[in-house]
Amino acid sequence: LPAPTAANPNILVTVNSIGxxxxxxxxxxxxxxxxxxxSSDAGATWxxxxxxxxxxxxxxxxxxxxxxxxxxxLIAYAxxxxxxxxxxxxxxxxxxxxxxxxxxxxxxxxxHPRRPLPCxx
Amino acid sequence: xxxxxxxxxxxxxxxxxxxxxxxxxxxxxxxQLAQQLYQSTGIAIDPSNSANIYVLDGAGVQRSADGxxxxxxxxxxxxxxxxxxIRVQSIAVDSTGALYLSAPAQNQxxxxxxxxxxLKPLPQLLHVLGLMAVGGKVFAGLTTPSVPFVVKxxxxxxxxxxxxxxxxxxxxxxxxxxxxxxxxxxxxxxxFSPDFPVTxxxxxxxxxxxxxxxxxxLRADGTHLFFSTLLGASKSVSSSGVAVDSSGAVYxxxxxxxxxxxxxxGVVQPALPSAACPRSQSNFSVTPNTGTYAFVTKLPPxxxxxxxxxxxxxxxKHRSGSGRRSGGRGDYRRLHHLTRLPNLFxxxxxxxxxxxxxxxxxxxxxxxxxxxxxxRRRQSDRKQLIWAAVI
Numbered sequence: 001l002p003a004p005t006a007a008n009p010n011i012l013v014t015v016n017s018i019g020x021x022x023x024x025x026x027x028x029x030x031x032x033x034x035x036x037x038x039s040s041d042a043g044a045t046w047x048x049x050x051x052x053x054x055x056x057x058x059x060x061x062x063x064x065x066x067x068x069x070x071x072x073x074l075i076a077y078a079x080x081x082x083x084x085x086x087x088x089x090x091x092x093x094x095x096x097x098x099x100x101x102x103x104x105x106x107x108x109x110x111x112h113p114r115r116p117l118p119c120x121x
Numbered sequence: 122x123x124x125x126x127x128x129x130x131x132x133x134x135x136x137x138x139x140x141x142x143x144x145x146x147x148x149x150x151x152x153q154l155a156q157q158l159y160q161s162t163g164i165a166i167d168p169s170n171s172a173n174i175y176v177l178d179g180a181g182v183q184r185s186a187d188g189x190x191x192x193x194x195x196x197x198x199x200x201x202x203x204x205x206x207i208r209v210q211s212i213a214v215d216s217t218g219a220l221y222l223s224a225p226a227q228n229q230x231x232x233x234x235x236x237x238x239x240l241k242p243l244p245q246l247l248h249v250l251g252l253m254a255v256g257g258k259v260f261a262g263l264t265t266p267s268v269p270f271v272v273k274x275x276x277x278x279x280x281x282x283x284x285x286x287x288x289x290x291x292x293x294x295x296x297x298x299x300x301x302x303x304x305x306x307x308x309x310x311x312x313f314s315p316d317f318p319v320t321x322x323x324x325x326x327x328x329x330x331x332x333x334x335x336x337x338x339l340r341a342d343g344t345h346l347f348f349s350t351l352l353g354a355s356k357s358v359s360s361s362g363v364a365v366d367s368s369g370a371v372y373x374x375x376x377x378x379x380x381x382x383x384x385x386x387g388v389v390q391p392a393l394p395s396a397a398c399p400r401s402q403s404n405f406s407v408t409p410n411t412g413t414y415a416f417v418t419k420l421p422p423x424x425x426x427x428x429x430x431x432x433x434x435x436x437x438k439h440r441s442g443s444g445r446r447s448g449g450r451g452d453y454r455r456l457h458h459l460t461r462l463p464n465l466f467x468x469x470x471x472x473x474x475x476x477x478x479x480x481x482x483x484x485x486x487x488x489x490x491x492x493x494x495x496x497r498r499r500q501s502d503r504k505q506l507i508w509a510a511v512i
Contacts (some may be wrong), residue, residue, distance in 0.1 A: 015262070020255045022129075027296035075147065077132060079123045091123050091134055093148050104148040106134040 001030065001037060001046055011076075016063060022070035029098050030077060031063035036078060038098050050103035053092060056081055064089055073097060122161045127168035127257070132190065132441060134178070135161040141189050146489070154189035163211050168257055169218035173236065177212045182222060184237050195237025196468030198280075207231065207240070210250060216257025223261065228291075228313065248292060266313075269295040271306060273343060283343030283376060289314020293335075297363040302465060306339040308374050309334065309360035319349045334360035334375050336420060340484045350425030356381030374433075376413050384416075388431035 001013050014033045021027035025092060026042040029049065038049040056062040062081040065084045069075035092101040122135040132144045134151070139161065141154040160179030167173035175184040177193075197206040209222045222231045222240065230238040248264040287295070291313040293408040299307045303319035309417055311332045319335070319420060334352035339345070352358050356379035364372045383392050414434040418427050 004361040018253060018255065022256060025256075032469055049174045049435040065123065065124075070127065071129040077123060077125055077148075081335065089122075091148070106142045106144065106148070108140075108142060108151050 001032065015118040017065040019066040019068040019076060021068050023073050027068075027073065027097075028065045029068060029078075031066040031078060031082070033058065033062045034060040034064060036061060036063045050097065050101070052103075053078065053080055054090065071121045094121065110121075122164060124164040124166060125134075126166040126171055127169060127254075131171065132168070133164055133166070133174070135164065135404075135454075139178075143189060152402040152404065155185065155192050158183065158192070165212045165214045165220070165236075165254065167214045167218045167220075168216050168254075169337065173214050173218065174212075175214065175220060175237070177209055180442070181206055182209055182212060182220075182237060186236070194232075196231075196240065211240075211252045212254035215254060215259045215260045221252050221259045223249050225249055232279070248268075266290070266292040267294060269293050269310060271295070271298070271308060271343070273306070276429040285339075285343050287318070287337060287339075288312065289317040291315070293317060294373075296359065296361045297373075299363045299365045301365045301369055302367070305347065306343075307337045307363050307371050307376070308337045308339070311335070311359040317349075318346060319351050320346060321348060321350045331355075331357040332359060334358040334373070336360060336363065336371060336373050336424065338371070340425060345347050350420065350424045352383075352418060354382040358382065371422070371424070373418045373420065373422040374415065376415050380414070381416065382432070383427075384432060385427055385428055385429045388429050390432040390434065393432060393434065419507055454466055 001015070012033075014031065015030055017031040019029040019031075024040075026040060028037075028039045028043060028048075030037045030039070035048050036050045036053060037045050039048045039111065041099050050061040050063075053061045053063065064081045064103050066078045067076060069077075074095055074097050078092045078094070078098075080089045091104045091106060093104050094101050124133050125131070126133065130145055131213050132148055134140060134142045134144075136157050138156070140156045141158055141164075142151040143154055144151050158176050160177045161176055163175075163177035165175040165177075167175075172186055172188045174186075174189045174192075176183045176192060179198065181198040183192035185192045196209060199206040199208055207222065207224050208226045210225050211223050213221045215221065217234075218236075219239050220233045220351040222233075223229075224231065225233045225248075228245055228249065230243045230252070232243055234242050248266055249261050250264055251262040253260050253262070268288040270284065272284040274280065275282055275412050286294075287308065289312060293310065293312040293314055296310055297309045301307065312483040313318045313332045315333060318331075318337075326425045331353075333354075335349060336352065337349035338347040340347060350430050352360060352373070354374070354377055356377065358375065358379065360375035362374040366372070380393050385465050414432055416430065417433050418430040420427055
């Protein structure tokens, strides 16, 4: 996972959740306070997989949890943290192994769906 | 707050209205389940029986045996005035259906094989934070323990005269330092480490997960400990301030949640006040301080048995009045400043044997302190406070 850089010398990455592919366990999705990271080689190398996820109040894409469908590793779910847990996060779904994300709006007949957020492109 | 059930199909969400929702079609449609799951921070589904759902919310750990329709509390969160609960940080369920709870405040992971009815502590695991189930196994995330250090610089601050760690294998912390006329540093703080370097122990009853206070004195060159003493009790103790007088005697202040903190006879406050002072006014009420108690301990220059040790704690915890401060921690904060007081310090926390005109009260606040089983004569024999101040 990313270490502090000259551009971000004070970055402190907090791992919030780890999703492990049950079919190919070397595939990982890691939810952090600075983005959602993907590794296909058991953590040797990492890439940022947050297209479609919103930037939180911290200025980063902050993800609190991530899950990979154990039966279909193309499907994954992530929950974002919008404001350091002060307001509820949003639920997102990916159908392409985390490359892109779409916001879900869990709602039932009596509830009021939350409006979609502007997404990172 | 969301989780995907181990079957990969059932998706659960607790929404902003504290309602549990379930989707079995990848998030397209949702079914409403239980409500009022406020301040939820975790959901765990039993892989061996998907009808068993656990939710960690503000009330504690809740269990549903009917797929999330109804919940009952299996591990209540601590609440003032109620039975002590477990402050659970995270939950997870393994492939056998065993429930795991992490309790960082107790440095403990608990496991239950019967749906939370009985909790068994696992061997102590310090610095545990979160739990996560992956592939039917439960993994624990830990933090790195902190280790105190002491650095002595020359007067120009350009050269390190000595630099040393002072701690054990678990988390310890330094809260105060004083230096005597010989340049010897007296340090105080707290320790979770069973192997913290000590030369003596005032008291240290065994109790898992608690921390003890410590007082240690270093030689001027930092090469040896003159003494290192634990101040322990049945519950956590943390020393927060230290001062040294001209004779080398050491004065330590701090806080503890243990009523059995070792107190010496004849001191100003030999036991926790037990007087009843029922009082409730329009916007100001008082309740007994049952949480944290301040103490003062004087050690001789060699750090052996305390010359005295006394509680100096407030009778009441003030609540619910706008602008009022919490008494329980307030007295601790005030005692922080003892390091700036002279050798013969006398101190009384606000609220004890004094009259205080509350800004929100039409009547003066007056509470008299009594000690259980103590006669008036005995009270008059106690060492007395000579002056008092509120800083």
